[in-house]
Amino acid sequence: METPQNLAELLNADGFKSIPKSFIREILKVTAHSDIISFAGGLPNPAFFPVQEIQAAAMKALEKDGRRLLQYGESEGYRPLREYIAARYKQKHNLEVDPDVILITNGSQQGLDLVSKVFLNKGDRVLMERPAYLGAIQAFSAYNADIRTINLLDDGPDIERLTEILDKQKVKLFYGIPNFQNPTGISYSIEKRKQVAEIMNRFPSLFIEDDPYGDIRFSGENLPPIKSYLNEQTILLGSFSKTISPGMRMGWVVASKEIMQKLLIAKQLTDLHSNNLSQRVIYQYLMDNDFDNHINKINETYKRQCDLMVEAIMEYFPHDVKVTQPQGGMFLWLTLKESQNTMELFKIAIKEKVAFVPGNSFYPKNDCHNTMRLNFSNSDEIKIKQGIKILGNILKRNSS
């Protein structure tokens, strides 16, 4: 039985008219159970999921405090976990964060939804990097934001353009991923971080600093978050998805006290509070294990996989293809000749059992056709070589 037309017409919330299903998640479905070499997803390497440690942590957490854990919890999140996160900012970045202004969310994606909910009215202007994280484009679009983009250069956003836009237009939020951006792998240099902070500081506008990959640095030195320079004017998002487990959906938001009060209301009416079981299990895991040692192991492997993929690209791809050189994260970004269309290449590649994400999805207006994103975290070294070779041949065949 179909929904009658007059009912289907009710499905007309403004923000939803223009949002397509995530193409990436659709690709994931195609590639999940098949013999395809997939560089498409944004999946961490499951070899590093600490299954046994999580099992032990689950046992312990349920033993120690089972009834409390299975009951409703506080909307803010489990206090000891928030204290751990605060202490880690202090230790890693010498950043003072009060646990009171940390809200535990279902992955950092929910942080974007909650921030949108409390800030955005229809038509409010939001700045994003170009290209930008697809999940954020979708989240802001659902709240009818007017999205503008700023080119992402090799060392961060185009500062001249940022100044120009802020000078001319009222901008509510500027969203960026300063560490190993999705989709490009690009990081902001320390100078760019300072410049962004300095410029933002002159305008009544907030910087949304999304940092899901910060811990996944495999070369170069840790750089301070922009929040270090732009404290109360920054909303900082973090996540355990890339270090412990994405399936447990655990992220957080750090904001000022005033913003946190509103985010908390948004959290209450969205889903009351985050999953207690996962919060307690992750906390117990962090207490009983050497987290940094675990992260180092991930990073050693990711570095090898990243290096290998870059080398293979150098070897097999046409020489006019431009590739980023990330110091961490999970992605490479390729820019082909203007005349290329990666959506067309995708259709060919999928027939030859290799998948990637055509870059077009990462532009809010879908107006760039010659880029692609490659994920290196979730393929072993043999598949990386094989897959890149196949892609290289397709590119060469189609570049004349």
Next chain:
Amino acid sequence: METPQNLAELLNADGFKSIPKSFIREILKVTAHSDIISFAGGLPNPAFFPVQEIQAAAMKALEKDGRRLLQYGESEGYRPLREYIAARYKQKHNLEVDPDVILITNGSQQGLDLVSKVFLNKGDRVLMERPAYLGAIQAFSAYNADIRTINLLDDGPDIERLTEILDKQKVKLFYGIPNFQNPTGISYSIEKRKQVAEIMNRFPSLFIEDDPYGDIRFSGENLPPIKSYLNEQTILLGSFSKTISPGMRMGWVVASKEIMQKLLIAKQLTDLHSNNLSQRVIYQYLMDNDFDNHINKINETYKRQCDLMVEAIMEYFPHDVKVTQPQGGMFLWLTLKESQNTMELFKIAIKEKVAFVPGNSFYPKNDCHNTMRLNFSNSDEIKIKQGIKILGNILKRNSS
């Protein structure tokens, strides 16, 4: 450091101007760690949380499929869990539900948020029961709905009034809780269910059937969901919060195929997918245990607690107080004399170490001052007697 005024002013999303923090969740904080007898919360009795069974299920789920479980999952939710839910509708209500149109959510509260997201534009009319579930008032308000209410009589909504409103005004959604409503404990009679379906069927408007308490029936017979009579025009919400664990935040939405496609996009951009760990653990729990037997044990106790509370009210409260006689759920609803103000009584009661929820919060316009909600699921028999006696004395002292 405070947020500068010019930044605080950005926090002006329309839906958020009028939503107060949940008074109930604030009360919960006050009462959580103290010697207060609390009839305020909406907490299931933790004595029935199957801690050991959940522990065993967690072990097994992680053992069998740990790496997959900890990885990103599908936005729709874990397929076998959705099949279980579909089979249960068939078994319990002879209701045919395709697992494809079930979406797993973070408790049924998230269902409300997602439904609002795909349906509501500013000013869209939403009908609710009077009094109504606070979490739903909040969810719809955040999307700027124009909320109208229909009196809830002893056997369901005032049908005359429903017809009148639908005849005159364009209504997008009608939200109700036909089984053991929160806050009143009232259920729709079978006649009322049919009438609601019949009337709704004449208008292009959807019924949101929220059913978190359906399994918690301790007297009378199971009644068919309104979806049985109004199939594709109903969105049905369910939850494991009252039967297994609220802390694991597991609920679901059943909708038509067209609506599900939109809800799925909303789920993706809200938090990608629901918690895999909890989905797998609950599924494993359901496979390895007698769920109905577990529910029966809960219901036996809740019946005793409910009966005892009603008896104590008869004994200790002034005789002009009207109390509902629920056949399930977790709440009683009291209507006092017009001249009474339960918010004032709350202040006195809390000093005497007894808490309840003043009814005012459950009216979208906060325009009813002589009602209160009492929770019977989360207090033992001694506390129920003690607490009701204290409340009765306060009422008698203040009713002259």
